[in-house]
Amino acid sequence: MNIIKSTLLLSALTFFGCQTDDSSKVLLDRSEKQLSTLRIAAREENKNPRTLTKDGHIHWIQSSYDWTEGFWPGTCWMLYEVSKDKKWKDAAAASQKLFREHKDLTTDHDLGFIFNNSYGKAYRITQEEQYKQVLIDAANALSTRFNDTVGCIQSWDVDHGWQSERGWTFPVIIDNLMNLEMLFEVSNITGDSSYRTIAIAHANTTMANHFRPDGSSFHVIDYDPETGKVSHKVTAQGYSDESAWARGQAWALYGYTMCYRYTKDKKYLDFAEKIAAFILNHPNYPEDGVPYWDFDAPSIPNEIRDASAGAIIASALLELSTYTGDKYLTPAQHILDALSSDTYTAKTGENGNFILKHSVGSIPHGNEIDVPLNYADYYYIEALIRLRERGL
Structure with a gap:
Protein backbone atom coordinates (compact mmCIF):
# COMPACT_ATOMS: atom_id res chain seq x y z
CA MET A 1 0.00 0.00 0.00
CA LYS A 47 15.84 30.87 33.22
CA ASN A 48 14.72 28.82 30.26
CA PRO A 49 12.40 25.82 30.78
CA ARG A 50 13.38 22.41 29.43
CA THR A 51 11.00 19.79 30.88
CA LEU A 52 9.50 18.58 34.17
CA THR A 53 11.42 16.84 36.93
CA LYS A 54 10.32 13.46 38.26
CA ASP A 55 8.44 15.20 41.06
CA GLY A 56 6.56 17.42 38.62
CA HIS A 57 8.49 20.67 38.98
CA ILE A 58 9.85 22.64 36.04
CA HIS A 59 13.40 21.68 35.13
CA TRP A 60 15.07 25.03 34.46
CA ILE A 61 18.16 25.16 32.27
CA GLN A 62 21.10 26.43 34.27
CA SER A 63 23.83 28.72 33.00
CA SER A 64 25.89 25.82 31.68
CA TYR A 65 25.64 24.85 28.02
CA ASP A 66 22.46 22.90 27.16
CA TRP A 67 21.57 21.77 23.65
CA THR A 68 17.89 22.63 24.21
CA GLU A 69 18.38 26.20 25.42
CA GLY A 70 17.39 27.76 22.09
CA PHE A 71 13.97 26.18 21.82
CA TRP A 72 12.14 28.29 24.40
CA PRO A 73 13.18 31.67 22.96
CA GLY A 74 12.52 30.26 19.49
CA THR A 75 8.99 29.36 20.56
CA CYS A 76 8.54 32.86 21.96
CA TRP A 77 9.68 34.41 18.67
CA MET A 78 7.19 32.28 16.75
CA LEU A 79 4.36 33.29 19.06
CA TYR A 80 5.36 36.94 18.70
CA GLU A 81 5.29 36.64 14.93
CA VAL A 82 1.80 35.12 15.09
CA SER A 83 0.28 37.30 17.81
CA LYS A 84 2.24 40.58 17.36
CA ASP A 85 2.09 40.78 21.15
CA LYS A 86 5.25 42.51 22.40
CA LYS A 87 5.36 40.44 25.56
CA TRP A 88 6.50 37.45 23.48
CA LYS A 89 9.21 39.50 21.78
CA ASP A 90 10.45 40.71 25.16
CA ALA A 91 10.41 37.17 26.54
CA ALA A 92 12.33 35.86 23.53
CA ALA A 93 15.01 38.55 23.73
CA ALA A 94 15.47 38.10 27.48
CA SER A 95 15.62 34.32 27.37
CA GLN A 96 18.15 34.08 24.54
CA LYS A 97 20.36 36.65 26.20
CA LEU A 98 20.97 34.06 28.94
CA PHE A 99 23.13 31.92 26.66
CA ARG A 100 24.54 34.51 24.25
CA GLU A 101 28.10 33.82 25.43
CA HIS A 102 27.82 30.22 24.24
CA LYS A 103 28.07 31.41 20.64
CA ASP A 104 31.85 30.95 20.66
CA LEU A 105 31.94 27.43 22.11
CA THR A 106 33.72 24.95 19.88
CA THR A 107 33.26 21.84 22.02
CA ASP A 108 29.89 20.65 20.70
CA HIS A 109 27.85 20.61 17.50
CA ASP A 110 24.46 21.85 18.73
CA LEU A 111 25.09 25.52 18.08
CA GLY A 112 22.69 25.39 15.15
CA PHE A 113 19.87 24.09 17.31
CA ILE A 114 20.62 26.77 19.88
CA PHE A 115 21.35 29.88 17.83
CA ASN A 116 19.49 29.42 14.56
CA ASN A 117 16.26 28.70 16.42
CA SER A 118 16.64 31.79 18.61
CA TYR A 119 18.98 34.48 17.28
CA GLY A 120 18.27 33.36 13.73
CA LYS A 121 14.57 34.01 14.20
CA ALA A 122 15.37 37.25 16.01
CA TYR A 123 17.39 38.54 13.06
CA ARG A 124 14.88 37.44 10.45
CA ILE A 125 12.02 39.14 12.31
CA THR A 126 13.76 42.33 13.51
CA GLN A 127 16.72 42.72 11.10
CA GLU A 128 18.75 43.99 14.07
CA GLU A 129 22.50 43.76 13.50
CA GLN A 130 23.18 42.60 17.06
CA TYR A 131 21.37 39.34 16.34
CA LYS A 132 23.04 38.88 12.97
CA GLN A 133 26.54 38.97 14.43
CA VAL A 134 25.72 36.43 17.13
CA LEU A 135 24.46 34.07 14.42
CA ILE A 136 27.63 34.56 12.38
CA ASP A 137 29.83 33.96 15.42
CA ALA A 138 27.99 30.72 16.19
CA ALA A 139 28.39 29.55 12.59
CA ASN A 140 32.12 30.26 12.80
CA ALA A 141 32.41 28.24 16.00
CA LEU A 142 30.44 25.34 14.50
CA SER A 143 32.60 25.36 11.38
CA THR A 144 35.72 24.60 13.43
CA ARG A 145 34.32 21.12 14.05
CA PHE A 146 34.33 20.24 10.35
CA ASN A 147 36.91 17.68 9.24
CA ASP A 148 37.59 17.86 5.51
CA THR A 149 38.92 14.30 5.38
CA VAL A 150 35.76 12.90 6.93
CA GLY A 151 33.49 15.40 5.23
CA CYS A 152 31.45 15.97 8.38
CA ILE A 153 31.07 18.12 11.46
CA GLN A 154 32.02 16.15 14.55
CA SER A 155 29.08 15.79 16.93
CA TRP A 156 30.51 14.94 20.33
CA ASP A 157 33.98 15.29 21.79
CA VAL A 158 35.20 11.95 23.09
CA ASP A 159 37.69 12.96 25.76
CA HIS A 160 35.17 13.06 28.62
CA GLY A 161 31.69 11.97 29.68
CA TRP A 162 29.83 8.85 28.65
CA GLN A 163 31.00 9.32 25.06
CA SER A 164 34.60 8.70 26.13
CA GLU A 165 33.62 5.19 27.26
CA ARG A 166 32.43 4.10 23.82
CA GLY A 167 35.79 3.95 22.06
CA TRP A 168 34.70 6.43 19.41
CA THR A 169 37.11 8.77 17.63
CA PHE A 170 34.89 11.01 15.46
CA PRO A 171 31.18 10.38 16.16
CA VAL A 172 28.56 11.98 13.94
CA ILE A 173 24.91 11.69 14.93
CA ILE A 174 21.94 11.98 12.60
CA ASP A 175 20.70 14.93 14.70
CA ASN A 176 23.64 16.95 13.37
CA LEU A 177 21.79 17.49 10.08
CA MET A 178 19.64 20.02 11.90
CA ASN A 179 22.62 22.27 12.61
CA LEU A 180 23.26 22.73 8.90
CA GLU A 181 20.37 25.16 8.61
CA MET A 182 22.36 27.79 10.46
CA LEU A 183 25.28 27.35 8.05
CA PHE A 184 23.04 27.69 5.01
CA GLU A 185 21.38 30.75 6.53
CA VAL A 186 24.64 32.48 7.44
CA SER A 187 25.98 31.77 3.97
CA ASN A 188 22.95 33.56 2.53
CA ILE A 189 23.26 36.44 4.98
CA THR A 190 26.98 37.03 4.48
CA GLY A 191 27.46 35.90 0.89
CA ASP A 192 30.30 33.66 2.12
CA SER A 193 29.97 30.29 0.39
CA SER A 194 32.30 28.48 2.82
CA TYR A 195 29.45 27.85 5.27
CA ARG A 196 27.30 26.40 2.51
CA THR A 197 30.19 24.22 1.31
CA ILE A 198 30.53 22.66 4.76
CA ALA A 199 26.79 22.09 5.03
CA ILE A 200 26.59 20.37 1.65
CA ALA A 201 29.62 18.18 2.37
CA HIS A 202 28.12 17.08 5.69
CA ALA A 203 24.73 16.36 4.10
CA ASN A 204 26.32 14.30 1.32
CA THR A 205 28.60 12.30 3.63
CA THR A 206 25.70 11.60 5.95
CA MET A 207 23.55 10.47 3.03
CA ALA A 208 26.27 8.06 1.95
CA ASN A 209 26.99 6.48 5.33
CA HIS A 210 24.14 6.95 7.79
CA PHE A 211 21.36 5.19 5.92
CA ARG A 212 20.22 1.66 5.22
CA PRO A 213 18.71 0.58 1.89
CA ASP A 214 15.15 0.97 3.28
CA GLY A 215 15.69 4.67 4.09
CA SER A 216 16.13 4.26 7.82
CA SER A 217 19.06 5.82 9.63
CA PHE A 218 21.64 4.67 12.11
CA HIS A 219 21.95 7.06 15.04
CA VAL A 220 25.75 7.32 15.28
CA ILE A 221 28.42 6.84 12.63
CA ASP A 222 31.92 6.86 14.05
CA TYR A 223 34.67 7.81 11.61
CA ASP A 224 38.43 7.53 11.60
CA PRO A 225 39.40 11.23 11.47
CA GLU A 226 42.71 10.39 9.80
CA THR A 227 41.30 8.40 6.89
CA GLY A 228 37.63 9.35 6.80
CA LYS A 229 36.60 5.69 6.85
CA VAL A 230 33.61 4.47 8.84
CA SER A 231 34.66 2.70 12.04
CA HIS A 232 31.33 1.94 13.72
CA LYS A 233 27.59 2.16 13.03
CA VAL A 234 25.90 2.30 16.41
CA THR A 235 23.27 3.95 18.56
CA ALA A 236 23.29 6.04 21.71
CA GLN A 237 19.58 6.71 22.17
CA GLY A 238 17.86 4.00 20.15
CA TYR A 239 16.84 0.48 21.13
CA SER A 240 19.77 -1.16 19.32
CA ASP A 241 22.48 -0.38 16.82
CA GLU A 242 20.33 -1.76 14.00
CA SER A 243 17.03 -0.23 15.11
CA ALA A 244 15.33 2.91 13.82
CA TRP A 245 15.24 5.42 16.67
CA ALA A 246 12.12 7.48 16.02
CA ARG A 247 13.46 10.96 16.67
CA GLY A 248 16.50 10.15 14.56
CA GLN A 249 14.26 9.33 11.61
CA ALA A 250 12.44 12.61 12.24
CA TRP A 251 15.68 14.60 12.23
CA ALA A 252 16.66 12.92 8.96
CA LEU A 253 13.35 13.73 7.28
CA TYR A 254 13.46 17.33 8.43
CA GLY A 255 17.14 17.70 7.61
CA TYR A 256 16.99 16.66 3.96
CA THR A 257 13.78 18.57 3.37
CA MET A 258 15.60 21.63 4.71
CA CYS A 259 18.65 20.90 2.53
CA TYR A 260 16.40 20.92 -0.52
CA ARG A 261 14.96 24.27 0.57
CA TYR A 262 18.39 25.89 0.46
CA THR A 263 19.95 24.08 -2.50
CA LYS A 264 17.04 22.98 -4.72
CA ASP A 265 19.15 19.86 -5.39
CA LYS A 266 16.61 17.18 -6.28
CA LYS A 267 18.66 14.40 -4.71
CA TYR A 268 17.80 15.86 -1.30
CA LEU A 269 14.11 16.02 -2.17
CA ASP A 270 14.14 12.44 -3.40
CA PHE A 271 15.96 11.32 -0.28
CA ALA A 272 13.51 13.11 2.00
CA GLU A 273 10.69 11.28 0.22
CA LYS A 274 12.49 7.98 0.73
Whole structure:
Protein backbone atom coordinates (compact mmCIF):
# COMPACT_ATOMS: atom_id res chain seq x y z
CA MET A 1 0.00 0.00 0.00
CA ASN A 2 1.47 3.37 -0.96
CA ILE A 3 1.97 6.30 1.39
CA ILE A 4 -1.09 8.29 0.42
CA LYS A 5 -3.53 5.37 0.37
CA SER A 6 -2.31 4.09 3.73
CA THR A 7 -2.45 7.55 5.27
CA LEU A 8 -5.95 8.22 4.00
CA LEU A 9 -6.98 4.92 5.52
CA LEU A 10 -5.46 5.89 8.83
CA SER A 11 -7.17 9.25 8.67
CA ALA A 12 -10.50 7.48 8.36
CA LEU A 13 -9.91 5.50 11.53
CA THR A 14 -11.50 7.59 14.23
CA PHE A 15 -12.13 4.89 16.76
CA PHE A 16 -9.13 5.87 18.84
CA GLY A 17 -10.76 9.25 19.53
CA CYS A 18 -7.89 11.63 18.87
CA GLN A 19 -9.12 13.68 15.92
CA THR A 20 -9.82 17.38 16.31
CA ASP A 21 -11.55 19.72 13.90
CA ASP A 22 -9.87 22.81 15.34
CA SER A 23 -8.15 25.09 12.86
CA SER A 24 -4.49 26.02 13.23
CA LYS A 25 -5.57 29.45 14.50
CA VAL A 26 -7.65 27.93 17.30
CA LEU A 27 -4.82 25.56 18.22
CA LEU A 28 -2.25 28.36 18.20
CA ASP A 29 -4.47 30.49 20.42
CA ARG A 30 -4.85 27.59 22.82
CA SER A 31 -1.11 26.97 22.79
CA GLU A 32 -0.35 30.64 23.46
CA LYS A 33 -2.69 30.61 26.43
CA GLN A 34 -0.99 27.53 27.86
CA LEU A 35 2.53 28.89 27.38
CA SER A 36 1.68 32.34 28.77
CA THR A 37 1.90 31.07 32.34
CA LEU A 38 5.21 29.38 31.56
CA ARG A 39 6.43 32.65 30.06
CA ILE A 40 5.68 34.49 33.29
CA ALA A 41 7.43 31.84 35.36
CA ALA A 42 10.47 31.92 33.05
CA ARG A 43 10.78 35.68 33.42
CA GLU A 44 10.50 35.44 37.20
CA GLU A 45 13.15 32.71 37.35
CA ASN A 46 15.25 34.34 34.62
CA LYS A 47 15.84 30.87 33.22
CA ASN A 48 14.72 28.82 30.26
CA PRO A 49 12.40 25.82 30.78
CA ARG A 50 13.38 22.41 29.43
CA THR A 51 11.00 19.79 30.88
CA LEU A 52 9.50 18.58 34.17
CA THR A 53 11.42 16.84 36.93
CA LYS A 54 10.32 13.46 38.26
CA ASP A 55 8.44 15.20 41.06
CA GLY A 56 6.56 17.42 38.62
CA HIS A 57 8.49 20.67 38.98
CA ILE A 58 9.85 22.64 36.04
CA HIS A 59 13.40 21.68 35.13
CA TRP A 60 15.07 25.03 34.46
CA ILE A 61 18.16 25.16 32.27
CA GLN A 62 21.10 26.43 34.27
CA SER A 63 23.83 28.72 33.00
CA SER A 64 25.89 25.82 31.68
CA TYR A 65 25.64 24.85 28.02
CA ASP A 66 22.46 22.90 27.16
CA TRP A 67 21.57 21.77 23.65
CA THR A 68 17.89 22.63 24.21
CA GLU A 69 18.38 26.20 25.42
CA GLY A 70 17.39 27.76 22.09
CA PHE A 71 13.97 26.18 21.82
CA TRP A 72 12.14 28.29 24.40
CA PRO A 73 13.18 31.67 22.96
CA GLY A 74 12.52 30.26 19.49
CA THR A 75 8.99 29.36 20.56
CA CYS A 76 8.54 32.86 21.96
CA TRP A 77 9.68 34.41 18.67
CA MET A 78 7.19 32.28 16.75
CA LEU A 79 4.36 33.29 19.06
CA TYR A 80 5.36 36.94 18.70
CA GLU A 81 5.29 36.64 14.93
CA VAL A 82 1.80 35.12 15.09
CA SER A 83 0.28 37.30 17.81
CA LYS A 84 2.24 40.58 17.36
CA ASP A 85 2.09 40.78 21.15
CA LYS A 86 5.25 42.51 22.40
CA LYS A 87 5.36 40.44 25.56
CA TRP A 88 6.50 37.45 23.48
CA LYS A 89 9.21 39.50 21.78
CA ASP A 90 10.45 40.71 25.16
CA ALA A 91 10.41 37.17 26.54
CA ALA A 92 12.33 35.86 23.53
CA ALA A 93 15.01 38.55 23.73
CA ALA A 94 15.47 38.10 27.48
CA SER A 95 15.62 34.32 27.37
CA GLN A 96 18.15 34.08 24.54
CA LYS A 97 20.36 36.65 26.20
CA LEU A 98 20.97 34.06 28.94
CA PHE A 99 23.13 31.92 26.66
CA ARG A 100 24.54 34.51 24.25
CA GLU A 101 28.10 33.82 25.43
CA HIS A 102 27.82 30.22 24.24
CA LYS A 103 28.07 31.41 20.64
CA ASP A 104 31.85 30.95 20.66
CA LEU A 105 31.94 27.43 22.11
CA THR A 106 33.72 24.95 19.88
CA THR A 107 33.26 21.84 22.02
CA ASP A 108 29.89 20.65 20.70
CA HIS A 109 27.85 20.61 17.50
CA ASP A 110 24.46 21.85 18.73
CA LEU A 111 25.09 25.52 18.08
CA GLY A 112 22.69 25.39 15.15
CA PHE A 113 19.87 24.09 17.31
CA ILE A 114 20.62 26.77 19.88
CA PHE A 115 21.35 29.88 17.83
CA ASN A 116 19.49 29.42 14.56
CA ASN A 117 16.26 28.70 16.42
CA SER A 118 16.64 31.79 18.61
CA TYR A 119 18.98 34.48 17.28
CA GLY A 120 18.27 33.36 13.73
CA LYS A 121 14.57 34.01 14.20
CA ALA A 122 15.37 37.25 16.01
CA TYR A 123 17.39 38.54 13.06
CA ARG A 124 14.88 37.44 10.45
CA ILE A 125 12.02 39.14 12.31
CA THR A 126 13.76 42.33 13.51
CA GLN A 127 16.72 42.72 11.10
CA GLU A 128 18.75 43.99 14.07
CA GLU A 129 22.50 43.76 13.50
CA GLN A 130 23.18 42.60 17.06
CA TYR A 131 21.37 39.34 16.34
CA LYS A 132 23.04 38.88 12.97
CA GLN A 133 26.54 38.97 14.43
CA VAL A 134 25.72 36.43 17.13
CA LEU A 135 24.46 34.07 14.42
CA ILE A 136 27.63 34.56 12.38
CA ASP A 137 29.83 33.96 15.42
CA ALA A 138 27.99 30.72 16.19
CA ALA A 139 28.39 29.55 12.59
CA ASN A 140 32.12 30.26 12.80
CA ALA A 141 32.41 28.24 16.00
CA LEU A 142 30.44 25.34 14.50
CA SER A 143 32.60 25.36 11.38
CA THR A 144 35.72 24.60 13.43
CA ARG A 145 34.32 21.12 14.05
CA PHE A 146 34.33 20.24 10.35
CA ASN A 147 36.91 17.68 9.24
CA ASP A 148 37.59 17.86 5.51
CA THR A 149 38.92 14.30 5.38
CA VAL A 150 35.76 12.90 6.93
CA GLY A 151 33.49 15.40 5.23
CA CYS A 152 31.45 15.97 8.38
CA ILE A 153 31.07 18.12 11.46
CA GLN A 154 32.02 16.15 14.55
CA SER A 155 29.08 15.79 16.93
CA TRP A 156 30.51 14.94 20.33
CA ASP A 157 33.98 15.29 21.79
CA VAL A 158 35.20 11.95 23.09
CA ASP A 159 37.69 12.96 25.76
CA HIS A 160 35.17 13.06 28.62
CA GLY A 161 31.69 11.97 29.68
CA TRP A 162 29.83 8.85 28.65
CA GLN A 163 31.00 9.32 25.06
CA SER A 164 34.60 8.70 26.13
CA GLU A 165 33.62 5.19 27.26
CA ARG A 166 32.43 4.10 23.82
CA GLY A 167 35.79 3.95 22.06
CA TRP A 168 34.70 6.43 19.41
CA THR A 169 37.11 8.77 17.63
CA PHE A 170 34.89 11.01 15.46
CA PRO A 171 31.18 10.38 16.16
CA VAL A 172 28.56 11.98 13.94
CA ILE A 173 24.91 11.69 14.93
CA ILE A 174 21.94 11.98 12.60
CA ASP A 175 20.70 14.93 14.70
CA ASN A 176 23.64 16.95 13.37
CA LEU A 177 21.79 17.49 10.08
CA MET A 178 19.64 20.02 11.90
CA ASN A 179 22.62 22.27 12.61
CA LEU A 180 23.26 22.73 8.90
CA GLU A 181 20.37 25.16 8.61
CA MET A 182 22.36 27.79 10.46
CA LEU A 183 25.28 27.35 8.05
CA PHE A 184 23.04 27.69 5.01
CA GLU A 185 21.38 30.75 6.53
CA VAL A 186 24.64 32.48 7.44
CA SER A 187 25.98 31.77 3.97
CA ASN A 188 22.95 33.56 2.53
CA ILE A 189 23.26 36.44 4.98
CA THR A 190 26.98 37.03 4.48
CA GLY A 191 27.46 35.90 0.89
CA ASP A 192 30.30 33.66 2.12
CA SER A 193 29.97 30.29 0.39
CA SER A 194 32.30 28.48 2.82
CA TYR A 195 29.45 27.85 5.27
CA ARG A 196 27.30 26.40 2.51
CA THR A 197 30.19 24.22 1.31
CA ILE A 198 30.53 22.66 4.76
CA ALA A 199 26.79 22.09 5.03
CA ILE A 200 26.59 20.37 1.65
CA ALA A 201 29.62 18.18 2.37
CA HIS A 202 28.12 17.08 5.69
CA ALA A 203 24.73 16.36 4.10
CA ASN A 204 26.32 14.30 1.32
CA THR A 205 28.60 12.30 3.63
CA THR A 206 25.70 11.60 5.95
CA MET A 207 23.55 10.47 3.03
CA ALA A 208 26.27 8.06 1.95
CA ASN A 209 26.99 6.48 5.33
CA HIS A 210 24.14 6.95 7.79
CA PHE A 211 21.36 5.19 5.92
CA ARG A 212 20.22 1.66 5.22
CA PRO A 213 18.71 0.58 1.89
CA ASP A 214 15.15 0.97 3.28
CA GLY A 215 15.69 4.67 4.09
CA SER A 216 16.13 4.26 7.82
CA SER A 217 19.06 5.82 9.63
CA PHE A 218 21.64 4.67 12.11
CA HIS A 219 21.95 7.06 15.04
CA VAL A 220 25.75 7.32 15.28
CA ILE A 221 28.42 6.84 12.63
CA ASP A 222 31.92 6.86 14.05
CA TYR A 223 34.67 7.81 11.61
CA ASP A 224 38.43 7.53 11.60
CA PRO A 225 39.40 11.23 11.47
CA GLU A 226 42.71 10.39 9.80
CA THR A 227 41.30 8.40 6.89
CA GLY A 228 37.63 9.35 6.80
CA LYS A 229 36.60 5.69 6.85
CA VAL A 230 33.61 4.47 8.84
CA SER A 231 34.66 2.70 12.04
CA HIS A 232 31.33 1.94 13.72
CA LYS A 233 27.59 2.16 13.03
CA VAL A 234 25.90 2.30 16.41
CA THR A 235 23.27 3.95 18.56
CA ALA A 236 23.29 6.04 21.71
CA GLN A 237 19.58 6.71 22.17
CA GLY A 238 17.86 4.00 20.15
CA TYR A 239 16.84 0.48 21.13
CA SER A 240 19.77 -1.16 19.32
CA ASP A 241 22.48 -0.38 16.82
CA GLU A 242 20.33 -1.76 14.00
CA SER A 243 17.03 -0.23 15.11
CA ALA A 244 15.33 2.91 13.82
CA TRP A 245 15.24 5.42 16.67
CA ALA A 246 12.12 7.48 16.02
CA ARG A 247 13.46 10.96 16.67
CA GLY A 248 16.50 10.15 14.56
CA GLN A 249 14.26 9.33 11.61
CA ALA A 250 12.44 12.61 12.24
CA TRP A 251 15.68 14.60 12.23
CA ALA A 252 16.66 12.92 8.96
CA LEU A 253 13.35 13.73 7.28
CA TYR A 254 13.46 17.33 8.43
CA GLY A 255 17.14 17.70 7.61
CA TYR A 256 16.99 16.66 3.96
CA THR A 257 13.78 18.57 3.37
CA MET A 258 15.60 21.63 4.71
CA CYS A 259 18.65 20.90 2.53
CA TYR A 260 16.40 20.92 -0.52
CA ARG A 261 14.96 24.27 0.57
CA TYR A 262 18.39 25.89 0.46
CA THR A 263 19.95 24.08 -2.50
CA LYS A 264 17.04 22.98 -4.72
CA ASP A 265 19.15 19.86 -5.39
CA LYS A 266 16.61 17.18 -6.28
CA LYS A 267 18.66 14.40 -4.71
CA TYR A 268 17.80 15.86 -1.30
CA LEU A 269 14.11 16.02 -2.17
CA ASP A 270 14.14 12.44 -3.40
CA PHE A 271 15.96 11.32 -0.28
CA ALA A 272 13.51 13.11 2.00
CA GLU A 273 10.69 11.28 0.22
CA LYS A 274 12.49 7.98 0.73
CA ILE A 275 12.74 8.66 4.46
CA ALA A 276 9.07 9.69 4.55
CA ALA A 277 8.13 6.41 2.87
CA PHE A 278 10.05 4.44 5.50
CA ILE A 279 8.26 6.26 8.32
CA LEU A 280 4.72 6.31 6.95
CA ASN A 281 4.69 2.76 5.58
CA HIS A 282 6.46 1.09 8.48
CA PRO A 283 4.45 -1.80 9.98
CA ASN A 284 5.00 -0.33 13.45
CA TYR A 285 3.84 3.16 12.47
CA PRO A 286 0.89 3.65 14.84
CA GLU A 287 -2.63 4.52 13.79
CA ASP A 288 -2.52 8.00 15.27
CA GLY A 289 0.80 8.84 13.58
CA VAL A 290 2.70 9.58 16.80
CA PRO A 291 5.66 7.15 16.74
CA TYR A 292 6.79 4.78 19.40
CA TRP A 293 10.15 5.94 20.72
CA ASP A 294 11.85 3.42 18.43
CA PHE A 295 10.31 1.74 15.39
CA ASP A 296 11.89 -1.54 16.51
CA ALA A 297 11.25 -1.32 20.25
CA PRO A 298 10.58 -4.87 21.48
CA SER A 299 7.23 -4.43 23.23
CA ILE A 300 5.20 -2.55 20.63
CA PRO A 301 2.28 -1.73 21.02
CA ASN A 302 3.07 -1.39 24.72
CA GLU A 303 6.01 0.94 24.21
CA ILE A 304 6.21 4.64 25.07
CA ARG A 305 5.35 7.14 22.35
CA ASP A 306 7.48 10.15 21.49
CA ALA A 307 5.39 13.23 20.82
CA SER A 308 8.56 15.19 20.01
CA ALA A 309 9.28 12.85 17.10
CA GLY A 310 5.68 13.22 15.96
CA ALA A 311 5.89 17.02 16.03
CA ILE A 312 9.16 17.07 14.07
CA ILE A 313 7.78 14.67 11.47
CA ALA A 314 4.57 16.70 11.10
CA SER A 315 6.49 19.94 10.60
CA ALA A 316 8.85 18.31 8.11
CA LEU A 317 6.00 16.73 6.14
CA LEU A 318 4.25 20.08 5.90
CA GLU A 319 7.33 21.62 4.31
CA LEU A 320 7.88 18.56 2.13
CA SER A 321 4.29 18.80 0.92
CA THR A 322 4.97 22.27 -0.49
CA TYR A 323 7.55 20.76 -2.83
CA THR A 324 5.48 17.74 -3.87
CA GLY A 325 2.02 19.03 -4.73
CA ASP A 326 0.59 18.59 -1.22
CA LYS A 327 1.47 14.90 -1.30
CA TYR A 328 2.25 14.81 2.42
CA LEU A 329 -0.35 17.28 3.67
CA THR A 330 -2.82 14.62 4.82
CA PRO A 331 -0.33 12.59 6.91
CA ALA A 332 0.99 15.80 8.48
CA GLN A 333 -2.51 16.90 9.44
CA HIS A 334 -3.23 13.42 10.76
CA ILE A 335 -0.28 13.62 13.17
CA LEU A 336 -1.28 17.14 14.27
CA ASP A 337 -4.84 15.94 14.90
CA ALA A 338 -3.45 13.35 17.28
CA LEU A 339 -1.02 15.72 19.00
CA SER A 340 -3.82 18.27 19.43
CA SER A 341 -6.11 15.77 21.11
CA ASP A 342 -6.54 15.29 24.86
CA THR A 343 -4.23 12.29 24.63
CA TYR A 344 -1.18 14.43 23.92
CA THR A 345 -2.17 18.05 24.62
CA ALA A 346 -2.28 19.05 28.27
CA LYS A 347 -5.25 20.81 29.79
CA THR A 348 -4.72 24.50 30.47
CA GLY A 349 -2.65 24.98 33.62
CA GLU A 350 -1.44 21.38 33.76
CA ASN A 351 1.78 19.68 32.58
CA GLY A 352 3.93 22.50 33.96
CA ASN A 353 2.25 24.69 31.32
CA PHE A 354 4.06 22.88 28.53
CA ILE A 355 1.76 22.03 25.63
CA LEU A 356 2.50 18.42 24.74
CA LYS A 357 2.70 15.37 26.96
CA HIS A 358 4.37 12.02 26.30
CA SER A 359 7.78 12.80 24.84
CA VAL A 360 11.04 10.92 25.33
CA GLY A 361 14.57 12.21 25.79
CA SER A 362 16.68 9.06 26.00
CA ILE A 363 15.39 5.74 27.23
CA PRO A 364 18.83 4.04 27.21
CA HIS A 365 20.07 6.79 29.53
CA GLY A 366 16.91 6.66 31.68
CA ASN A 367 16.49 10.35 30.99
CA GLU A 368 13.33 12.39 30.35
CA ILE A 369 10.92 9.51 29.78
CA ASP A 370 7.24 10.24 29.12
CA VAL A 371 7.52 13.94 29.92
CA PRO A 372 6.96 17.30 28.18
CA LEU A 373 9.96 18.69 26.33
CA ASN A 374 10.60 22.23 25.12
CA TYR A 375 11.55 21.02 21.65
CA ALA A 376 8.33 19.01 21.28
CA ASP A 377 6.40 22.24 21.85
CA TYR A 378 8.73 24.15 19.50
CA TYR A 379 8.14 21.87 16.52
CA TYR A 380 4.43 21.58 17.31
CA ILE A 381 4.10 25.38 17.18
CA GLU A 382 6.20 25.48 14.01
CA ALA A 383 3.95 22.86 12.40
CA LEU A 384 0.80 24.76 13.35
CA ILE A 385 2.24 27.95 11.85
CA ARG A 386 3.12 26.08 8.66
CA LEU A 387 -0.45 24.80 8.57
CA ARG A 388 -1.75 28.33 9.16
CA GLU A 389 0.33 29.58 6.26
CA ARG A 390 -1.59 27.11 4.09
CA GLY A 391 -4.87 28.66 5.24
CA LEU A 392 -5.83 25.56 7.23
